[in-house]
Amino acid sequence: DVKVTQSSRYLVKRTGEKVFLECVQDMDHENMFWYRQDPGLGLRLIYFSYDVKMKEKGDIPEGYSVSREKKERFSLILESASTNQTSMYLCASSAGGADTQYFGPGTRLTVL
Amino acid sequence: GENVEQHPSTLSVQEGDSAVIKCTYSDSASNYFPWYKQELGKGPQLIIDIRSNVGEKKDQRIAVTLNKTAKHFSLHITETQPEDSAVYFCAARGSTSNTGKLIFGQGTTLQVKP
Numbered sequence: 519d520v521k522v523t524q525s526s527r528y529l530v531k532r533t534g535e536k537v538f539l540e541c542v543q544d545m546d547h548e549n550m551f552w553y554r555q556d557p558g559l560g561l562r563l564i565y566f567s568y569d570v571k572m573k574e575k576g577d578i579p580e581g582y583s584v585s586r587e588k589k590e591r592f593s594l595i596l597e598s599a600s601t602n603q604t605s606m607y608l609c610a611s612s613a614g615g616a617d618t619q620y621f622g623p624g625t626r627l628t629v630l
Numbered sequence: 631g632e633n634v635e636q637h638p639s640t641l642s643v644q645e646g647d648s649a650v651i652k653c654t655y656s657d658s659a660s661n662y663f664p665w666y667k668q669e670l671g672k673g674p675q676l677i678i679d680i681r682s683n684v685g686e687k688k689d690q691r692i693a694v695t696l697n698k699t700a701k702h703f704s705l706h707i708t709e710t711q712p713e714d715s716a717v718y719f720c721a722a723r724g725s726t727s728n729t730g731k732l733i734f735g736q737g738t739t740l741q742v743k744p
Contacts, residue, residue, distance in 0.1 A: 551731075560734045
């Protein structure tokens with residue numbers, strides 16, 4: 519079974535803090551994705567990566583950056599957290615050329 | 631840009647009834663349409679998908695239909711059970727995507743009452 523794990527289920531940070539969200543997949547997938555989930559807005563793509571050290575902006579990249587130094591790990595970075603970044607963050611992965619995305623359980627981030 | 635609209639946002643049915651969730655997409659070149667189910671406290675999981683060369687696909691109690699002309703697709707759940715209660719997301723793969731990038735709908739919260 520594909521397993522996607524995220525470093526924290528719940529996280530509380532202060533405005534202005536630098537925040538790291540980590541995601542690890544164990545199936546040697548080429549593609550990895552970061553989404554945020556907000557009520558009434560569905561899943562919105564922040565960034566994705568189709569290879570190590572490669573990244574592409576999604577639909578809402580402002581205020582975020584990412585890092586993919588190893589194939590299995592994809593990190594989302596909030597350089598200076600703001601209250602409007604309070605949300606559920608979901609990581610997903612998929613094999614190169616395959617359609618199915620496998621999601622982690624999510625990290626609920628609260629920025630005070 | 632590419633867009634997927636999903637309705638209704640909430641749906642409540644009695645156990646045993648059918649449930650239908652509808653989505654429309656904007657990119658006429660989209661060719662892949664998955665449905666994901668998200669149970670409480672979990673990430674979304676693929677339950678069924680359809681490609682643009684097929685009009686309908688069934689898997690036990692769930693089915694998906696696609697109308698390419700009208701650019702809409704629907705999820706049908708028959709004989710609903712309490713364990714079908716979840717948030718359901720439709721998605722479409724944009725025509726320019728070669729990395730599996732999906733555009734998701736807003737989600738539908740389905741409640742099945744025992």
